[in-house]
Amino acid sequence: MRKIVSLLLGVALAAGMMTGCGSAAPASSAAPASSDSNAPAAPAASAAEEKGTIVVGYAQVGAESDWRTANTKSFQTTFVPENGYTLIFDDAQQKQENQIKAIRNFIAQEVDYIVLAPVVETGWETVLGEAKAAGIPVILSDRMIDVSDDTLYTCWVGGNFIKEGEDGVKWLNDYLKAQGRDNEDINVVMLQGTIGASAEIGRTEGVEKMLKENPHYKLLEKQTGEFTQTKGQEVMESFLKAYDDIDVVIAQNDNMAFGAIDAIKAVGKVPGKDVIIVSFDAVHAAFESMIAGDMNVSVECNPLHGPRVAEIIQKLEKGEAVEKIQYVDEKVYDQTNAEKELPNRLY
Numbered sequence: 001m002r003k004i005v006s007l008l009l010g011v012a013l014a015a016g017m018m019t020g021c022g023s024a025a026p027a028s029s030a031a032p033a034s035s036d037s038n039a040p041a042a043p044a045a046s047a048a049e050e051k052g053t054i055v056v057g058y059a060q061v062g063a064e065s066d067w068r069t070a071n072t073k074s075f076q077t078t079f080v081p082e083n084g085y086t087l088i089f090d091d092a093q094q095k096q097e098n099q100i101k102a103i104r105n106f107i108a109q110e111v112d113y114i115v116l117a118p119v120v121e122t123g124w125e126t127v128l129g130e131a132k133a134a135g136i137p138v139i140l141s142d143r144m145i146d147v148s149d150d151t152l153y154t155c156w157v158g159g160n161f162i163k164e165g166e167d168g169v170k171w172l173n174d175y176l177k178a179q180g181r182d183n184e185d186i187n188v189v190m191l192q193g194t195i196g197a198s199a200e201i202g203r204t205e206g207v208e209k210m211l212k213e214n215p216h217y218k219l220l221e222k223q224t225g226e227f228t229q230t231k232g233q234e235v236m237e238s239f240l241k242a243y244d245d246i247d248v249v250i251a252q253n254d255n256m257a258f259g260a261i262d263a264i265k266a267v268g269k270v271p272g273k274d275v276i277i278v279s280f281d282a283v284h285a286a287f288e289s290m291i292a293g294d295m296n297v298s299v300e301c302n303p304l305h306g307p308r309v310a311e312i313i314q315k316l317e318k319g320e321a322v323e324k325i326q327y328v329d330e331k332v333y334d335q336t337n338a339e340k341e342l343p344n345r346l347y
């Protein structure tokens with residue numbers, strides 16, 4: 001392609017850091033992070049250069065959830081040579097320092113575009129300043145960053161996390177009313193995602209704002225489950241030891257909800273009945289859980305950003321303007337519509 005990155009891609013391939021569509025490994029077993037190596041790559045001929053593909057470096061958060069796996073797959077199946085792209089994929093294993101290293105590697109390789117799904121919102125000024133100085137556009141996907149200079153990124157595409165949090169509690173209000181429990185005092189615990197991540201910040205804000213509007217709600221405790229099933233289960237076990245009267249669990253993603261459900265079952269309680277489960281993401285397994293009667297609701301967070309980012313890149317390639325902030329439409333699914341919706345789900 002235009003830059004010497006294409007020369008370096010052959011080396012990247014040899015290092016096993018690239019994943020393409022056809023031969024892509026499952027997302028959960030993404031290739032080792034390029035950030036692990038700071039060694040300068042030696043020039044080598046690459047198919048990518050011959051084909052003149054657009055080279056995209058994707059600094060992914062990790063593989064912590066079903067949502068993340070679907071998101072990785074969306075990029076790996078979109079940014080393929082057949083569509084005119086070469087993808088350099090980096091799994092940061094939920095560590096910001098790995099993402100910073102990955103971005104520096106992308107800059108050194110002179111990629112055409114950098115896509116960043118930031119682990120947390122803060123701490124990006126320096127490295128994105130370096131990308132800007134190198135003239136590489138940065139597209140933020142999924143999560144936002146907190147910077148005073150918004151020229152450090154070209155645009156952002158993702159879900160409205162505050163609205164998702166509000167929608168979760170709006171659903172709870174309606175559900176409790178339908179159950180004739182709207183005048184009952186309701187004890188809530190919340191499993192938060194990675195502290196400082198947009199999805200955690202937004203959902204916490206949306207949920208807490210809505211809970212405060214109703215004096216019957218009492219938020220007993222909130223704690224991070226790091227968006228993982230294992231940690232979600234662990235934290236829920238500790239909540240169940242500390243409180244014997246939990247009415248509602250708000251888990252900020254489906255995987256933590258699955259962990260919480262296991263913890264609730266282990267103490268002989270019935271999830272979905274004794275304890276209402278409010279969750280986020282609406283991944284395939286969440287629909288199965290709702291159909292089984294365990295999870296009550298999952299607020300959708302759509303991970304299929306690959307084609308959206310490709311559309312942005314195509315516009316930029318043509319010199320067209322792109323909207324700075326692009327929200328994705330998202331819905332709410334519960335036990336009343338899960339079975340009907342399941343066959344339509346793409347992730």
Ligand code: AHR
Binds near residue numbers: 064065066142252281
């Ligand atoms: O940023 C999106 C969140 O990150 C998803 O809700 C969660 O599952 C993922 O890890």
